[in-house]
Amino acid sequence: MRHLPVLIPILPLLSALLCLIFSRIERRLGKYAVLAALAASFFSSVLLLVKVTQSGENIHYYMGGWMPPLGIEFVVDPINAVILAVISVVAFFVCMYSQAFLKESEWLEQGGFYALFALLSAGLLGMTITGDMFNLYVFLEIASISGYGLIALGRGKSVVASFRYLLLGTIAASFYLLSVAYLYAITGTLNMADMSRLLMHQLDTPNVLLAVSMLIVAFGLKMALFPLHGWQPDAYTYAHPAAAPIVAGLMSKAPALALLRYLFSIITVESIYVEIGLKAIGFLGACGIILGSVMANAQKDFRRMLAYSSVAQIGYIAVGLSLGSVYGLIAAVYHMVIHAFMKSLLFMVSGALQYRYGEVSISIDMLGGLNKHMPLTTASFVVAALSMIGIPPTGGFFSKWYLLLASLEKGQFLFIAVIVASSLLNAVYFFRVIENIFISKDAELTSLQKEERLEIPFSMLMPIVLFGIAILAVGLFNSYFVEEIIRLGLPEVLAV
Amino acid sequence: MTIYSIRPFFAVVVPLFAAFFIMLSGKKPNLREFWTVLASFLTAFIVFSMVPEVSKGNVYQYTVFRFTDTVEFTLRTDAAGMLFGCVSSFLWIPVAFYAIGYMRQHHEKEQTGFFAAFAVCICSAVGIAFSANLMVFFVFFELLTVATYPLVFHARTEEARFSGRKYLIYTLSTGQLFLAGIAVTYYLAGTCDFTAGGFLSAETAPNWIMQILFLLLILAGAVKAGMMPLAGWLPSAMVAPTPVSALLHAVAVVKAGAFCMIRICGYVFGPAALTALGLDQILIWFAAATIIISSLIAMKQDNLKKRLAYSTIGQLSYIILGTAMLSPLSITGALYHIAAHAIMKVTLFMCAGAVIVTAHKENVSEMSGIGRRMPITFACFTVASLGIAGMPFIVGFISKWDILLGALEANRPLVLAVLAISALLALSYLIPVCYTAFFKEDKSGEFTAYGEADKRMLLPICITAVLSVVLGIFPNFGGHLYTFAVSAAKEITGGLIGGGFL
């Protein structure tokens, strides 16, 4: 029980190491190891979530028994506990979903794929749970490098997309490292809590200014905040269809949470530079919401459209952060949760289409009559689309609602207009797809797979349908999420 | 007195479950239709079981769960909600039978999706009626939008695709403004529970903010209620199958819009605030203009369904007009007109559909002498037309009379003039149809033999037609609807009602 926090990132890490060896012994064994590790991570994070919300105290874990500020610390507070649970559950189900794509591949390909997959999950989990700034860098790079690999595994231009992402990702990591250096230079510590304590009296030094601006650039690049999103559409579009759900659904969440952590818990809004930085983030987020939605409207390719819509959705998180009030942060964290489910579901649907019809790229025009061939997939897609638009009672509606309340509290009427406009733009491109599915003539797609009782293999269908239900459930029980979890974990400055 | 009971929740959930079962039993048409019929009776039964207590002034209430951190998902049956709930749940029964007959005889495709979406629409209509606060109201309002969309594009032609788009653009854009308005309301007042007489006052915020807020809130209702200049979607949506037009564009969707306006005017802002902000005037003139213009356009339409659609636009503005005048009697009339117009318009649309299925005629000019072939259908059509025009002893007269009295009460002679003109106009666009059908010579000789519509379609038509006469004589027949209208009006205005029918 005491070691639960460390199990969360370590088990997937371990499974990644063992995966190749296991795969050599039996082709599928590596995959099962990864699945088991992710399931264990999920259970540990749920246990921790329950514990931390019930006791109301954060859980600290000291690596190797070294106390901070010397040792590496893992911290579980309600907010990162819920993000941990979401990351591990999404990773688990995407892992399950990916089986069908790889069922005929050799041991090396299978083992390699799942090793990368487990590394990516471990990196994201570690980024979320760690309380040490340099440790965060290490996990960030673990996640990124495995992410480059997963993206490069796709077909078409994936290698080039992956290389570009690698360059930008490394710039981001370098900027992050630099900002760590600046903060380290004035405090001499790397522990986040310690750093926060030591920074308290030097919040207006130039070092903090440099650190804040570099942090925003670094995490902005990683979470594809407009205008730093250049790498993102290609990477999401060409990623391996089995890995795209986790790449698109989760890779932007851990950096977003880290940014929240830095701006609100470590440096805190009492610094004038953070205040300015938040304004900038809000402005960029608002621009991203509009431009991402407009660009999504211009796309013909289904996955590319989803990728651009991610730019817009990240904008919501950025706007929530920038408002910096209780409701703003609630909206941001809640949107991280719900967007992880929505985006991975949408990418799973596109992957399912690729699987069934063997097309490299799925154009929106090809989707006619999909509701007859793949009814359950279509139904889940519609739920996710409605959630993206923000139709109640799906989850997407509530992040909008909290965002609206936060904007009103802060008197930011511009954001209200942006939110309304973006809902409509979202509606235009998602209803365009829905319209094509239901109204257009049946597309001439031939199914590659032989006719079976289910539209796609059960291992693919189940995650898709479950996530559809999850979107509804997270929406309906949002008051529980907000009151019992997120509110408890708000940074002290804001806690009520 | 407030009765805490789960009944309102069941009334909302039964159609939703029915939709689910309908989707599951898509391969067995008879089983599928059984669910529709069962759910329609069950819903009506649950709703009407609440009538006796509500008519005594009690209120059923049920909180399902916490919807957001501060707003609860509460269903509540006050008098106004009960009125709308009764109308929409009761009318589902005849329309369900009619739809089964129509869809089967017309060999429509995608019937499973049709009936499922239909049930969801009813669920949202009942939900709209029983919502206790703006948030819940919005949930069902958006659900209605989404569930109606597949019904609009049901034909799956290019025209249907276009109408679907038009419908979505109108409803979703105003829906989002509505959401922004709800957020502002909640932020200003700290609550969004409907309160008779309103919980916002003119002093809540600066005047211009209140005026913008009113605009944000009212636009969604205005679009759904088809108030000009926001009515463009309604005639286009007539490409949908006739039962859809019948139930949704005459009952659920447009009435939800009108009901939304009543809730906003009477239960969010309240008469005092509206008058102080000068907003009632604006509404009145928009509604009056809509009545006249739509009647004029209706006269020019040859397509029967389109003609009825424009007539709907005009009649819905009666409700808005009655509400906006804010006098006790006019609000009574407005509320009762929800029921009255629903029954009459359903009859008219079902007749039009029967003609389409039986004689394959859509245009009025092709219907010369059709009354000889389908006498019962057109008799019913005539009754309903007269009702729309405001003939005494038919249900339309009661509501219109109250609105007229209300206009006198509120001392608005110009409105009186508008009402008088519009009654004449209504005669001039509906009665010619009856005349063409019965008295014009049948040149083509198509309609010489007697050939009525299918019984599953004819029976519902007769029931609603008879009902519109019965309610015209006993306005409280069956469901105490008139009592509800009166008590809701009393609640809103806080005034006593002189005249009227009680």
Place this chain on the structure above:
Amino acid sequence: MNNTEIIAVLNEFLAEKGIYALVLILFFLGLFGMIMCKNYMKKLMAMNIMQVSVIFFFLCLAQKEGGMIPVLAGSVTDSGAYINPLPHALMLTAIVVSLGTTGVALALLIRIKNQYGTVEEDELLRRMEE
């Protein structure tokens, strides 16, 4: 201000801040190269330069005048006598990460070269269009 004074100021600057200026120049050189070079191989090399500059920066932070390498030397237990070991330890990790990134990047470049026959950006874009 005569020559000697200028030289004195310059000397002081170079002694105190010069290394930081160099690191900064190196960093922006790398960044500039990544943005401006058309050849992907060169981009990758520029990326390495940038990473090295960050490593230098950390190592500069660790220095102190007269500090020894942080290996326990006999009986000297005064921490002031050693340079700060922590940045060195961190940078070992960072070097490993940079090595890993470079390895992945090179592997990707080989695949790009195999797939498109070039690593020149303009040419690559043209071939990708086809």
